[in-house]
Amino acid sequence: MDSKIKDKNLVIPQDFLFGETEEDALPLDCGRKLSNVNIRYETYGELDATGSNAVLILHALSGNAHVSGYYSEDDHKPGWWHEMVGPGRPIDTDKYFVVCSNVIGGCSGSTGPRSLNMATGKLYNMDFPVITIADMVRAQFRLMKHLKIEKWLSIIGGSMGGMQALEWATAYPEHVHSVIAIACTARLSPQGIAFDWVGREAIMTDINWQNGEYYEKVPENGLSTARMLAHITYLSDESMSRKFGRGLQEKDQYSFDFSRNFAVESYLQYQGARFVERFDANSYLYITRAMDYFDVSERAGGNLSAAFAGVKSSFLVVSFTSDWLFPSAQSREIVSALVNNDIEVSFCEIESSYGHDAFLLEIDTLGKMVADFIRNRHQEWKHGRKT
Amino acid sequence: MVEKLKQELAKRPDLLAIYKLIPHNARVLDLGCGNGIFLRLLKKEKDAKCLGLELDQESIIECIDNGVPVIHSDLDQGLKFVNNNSFDYVVLSETLQAVHRPDLLINEMLRVGKQGLISFINFGYLPSRIQLLLKGTMPETKTLPNPWYNTPNIHLATIIDFRNLCHMLGVKIVKEIPLGRGDHSFAKAMPNLFASTCVFVIARR
Numbered sequence: 001m002d003s004k005i006k007d008k009n010l011v012i013p014q015d016f017l018f019g020e021t022e023e024d025a026l027p028l029d030c031g032r033k034l035s036n037v038n039i040r041y042e043t044y045g046e047l048d049a050t051g052s053n054a055v056l057i058l059h060a061l062s063g064n065a066h067v068s069g070y071y072s073e074d075d076h077k078p079g080w081w082h083e084m085v086g087p088g089r090p091i092d093t094d095k096y097f098v099v100c101s102n103v104i105g106g107c108s109g110s111t112g113p114r115s116l117n118m119a120t121g122k123l124y125n126m127d128f129p130v131i132t133i134a135d136m137v138r139a140q141f142r143l144m145k146h147l148k149i150e151k152w153l154s155i156i157g158g159s160m161g162g163m164q165a166l167e168w169a170t171a172y173p174e175h176v177h178s179v180i181a182i183a184c185t186a187r188l189s190p191q192g193i194a195f196d197w198v199g200r201e202a203i204m205t206d207i208n209w210q211n212g213e214y215y216e217k218v219p220e221n222g223l224s225t226a227r228m229l230a231h232i233t234y235l236s237d238e239s240m241s242r243k244f245g246r247g248l249q250e251k252d253q254y255s256f257d258f259s260r261n262f263a264v265e266s267y268l269q270y271q272g273a274r275f276v277e278r279f280d281a282n283s284y285l286y287i288t289r290a291m292d293y294f295d296v297s298e299r300a301g302g303n304l305s306a307a308f309a310g311v312k313s314s315f316l317v318v319s320f321t322s323d324w325l326f327p328s329a330q331s332r333e334i335v336s337a338l339v340n341n342d343i344e345v346s347f348c349e350i351e352s353s354y355g356h357d358a359f360l361l362e363i364d365t366l367g368k369m370v371a372d373f374i375r376n377r378h379q380e381w382k383h384g385r386k387t
Numbered sequence: 388m389v390e391k392l393k394q395e396l397a398k399r400p401d402l403l404a405i406y407k408l409i410p411h412n413a414r415v416l417d418l419g420c421g422n423g424i425f426l427r428l429l430k431k432e433k434d435a436k437c438l439g440l441e442l443d444q445e446s447i448i449e450c451i452d453n454g455v456p457v458i459h460s461d462l463d464q465g466l467k468f469v470n471n472n473s474f475d476y477v478v479l480s481e482t483l484q485a486v487h488r489p490d491l492l493i494n495e496m497l498r499v500g501k502q503g504l505i506s507f508i509n510f511g512y513l514p515s516r517i518q519l520l521l522k523g524t525m526p527e528t529k530t531l532p533n534p535w536y537n538t539p540n541i542h543l544a545t546i547i548d549f550r551n552l553c554h555m556l557g558v559k560i561v562k563e564i565p566l567g568r569g570d571h572s573f574a575k576a577m578p579n580l581f582a583s584t585c586v587f588v589i590a591r592r
Binding site for chain 1: 438444447448450451452454456457458459460467468469470473
């Protein structure tokens with residue numbers, strides 16, 4: 001490979017299309033079937049001869065398949081977990097074959113509400129079936145088969161990605177050697193459901209939403225409001241105080257009107273505006289709904305320990321002290337249920353002031369743990385020993 | 388590598404004694420497992436099924452590096468997440484004096500495990516007594532290096548105190564291994580006076 005290209009870690013997104021026949025369509029939790037499903041994915045590194053080095057990374061609500069690297073020489077914006085994934089980085093693509101795909105229901109290449117419904121010749125919009133975390137995982141399982149991977153060395157996800165990782169371990173225990181679940185929960189809390197509701201209300205009450213049938217005018221206000229609200233939940237009081245304090249943005253005194261005065265207001269507005277450029281409002285509705293419905297214990301009548309009974313993976317569970325959206329107690333609940341089943345698990349509550357976003361920011365501490373954990377699991381697998 | 392681990396362990400005669408007590412293929416829970424070296428050796432040499440509990444983040448990071456499963460937890464919060472009888476041995480090495488309620492923790496240990504392997508610093512050890520008697524101050528020794536006002540060791544006890552506690556809790560002392568200087572002969576003869584640390588094997592009655 002050209003050394004220049006290697007330095008920049010160029011990556012080409014790929015597509016996997018399935019479900020073109022009735023039998024091959026993807027069965028969904030809601031009872032419907034999804035046909036003509038596209039999965040946008042990216043891969044990094046090489047699958048080794050024994051197939052023991054495949055790592056699946058699962059993205060969070062607003063993420064996508066582009067976990068690392070660049071699309072071109074002129075591309076200045078690397079993937080969303082670039083510091084974590086790549087050659088010589090904690091999830092080392094010189095050692096592991098890394099796969100990341102966009103979830104179904106998403107808006108970054110995989111089939112979602114803004115995709116063309118072949119049956120009608122129109123965009124799905126609100127006709128897109130309500131999907132679940134389990135449906136996303138079911139689609140990823142098809143991708144796994146397509147890539148001729150029999151078992152993942154590790155499945156890694158933060159936030160909604162962690163939910164998918166838990167779903168993988170319970171739904172496909174034979175195909176998951178280990179799981180790294182970061183800043184996540186086994187079931188979305190009422191607080192989380194509440195925030196999702198308000199976010200969706202913001203979108204659905206936007207005059208431009210038009211019951212999902214928007215074309216030229218998109219519901220920008222609704223989507224950016226939803227994003228601003230959600231963004232607050234990803235931070236912490238401490239991180240906001242440190243970053244903005246009560247600082248004013250443009251002037252050195254209050255304007256005595258309702259235009260933005262404070263730096264924190266300006267920041268949120270910026271985040272909202274950037275989000276609208278890259279994310280779709282209908283996808284936001286569908287994906288937050290999938291998170292609301294997530295309860296991995298449901299398959300065992302709400303008993304989390306019973307739900308993990310057949311799990312065969314070893315786990316690394318990580319939470320962050322200042323994360324109040326997915327607080328540590330929810331990770332401890334997962335750990336407890338795993339211990340009850342005699343499943344090997346490590347857990348660390350990392351000291352951090354970054355709030356929920358810490359899973360994207362605490363690269364040094366998290367990176368070392370993740371790298372060491374995967375290395376040890378890989379050693380175990382290669383030496384045919386499961387501890 | 389195993390030799391290196393053993394060398395590290397040699398600095399802690401109490402851990403070495405505990406190591407010798409644990410048979411092959413045992414299920415071992417180590418409370419306050421530090422960097423996980425002890426569990427790693429048990430895993431490598433005796434095929435133990437291990438779990439460590441640890442409060443310190445840096446130590447947890449080292450455990451994960453050492454391939455030892457570890458759960459971030461505070462022993463003062465109890466062992467609620469661990470099922471009854473899920474371990475053969477529960478190890479508590481030189482940590483008893485640092486917990487808020489040693490009595491409650493001992494009960495918890497014997498709830499989750501068949502036997503408890505506890506080592507602790509004997510406050511009845513002669514040098515400690517001499518300091519208290521002659522200087523009239525709280526002892527500062529090699530095993531108890533901190534001044535009284537800033538020390539994790541908040542519940543110091545003598546071997547006799549510990550025996551009394553076991554009696555009061557209705558806990559059976561299966562074995563005592565007093566450890567002192569040299570060949571431990573003084574320690575064996577008069578543990579409360581000559582053992583700097585002591586390993587107790589305890590079980591439910």
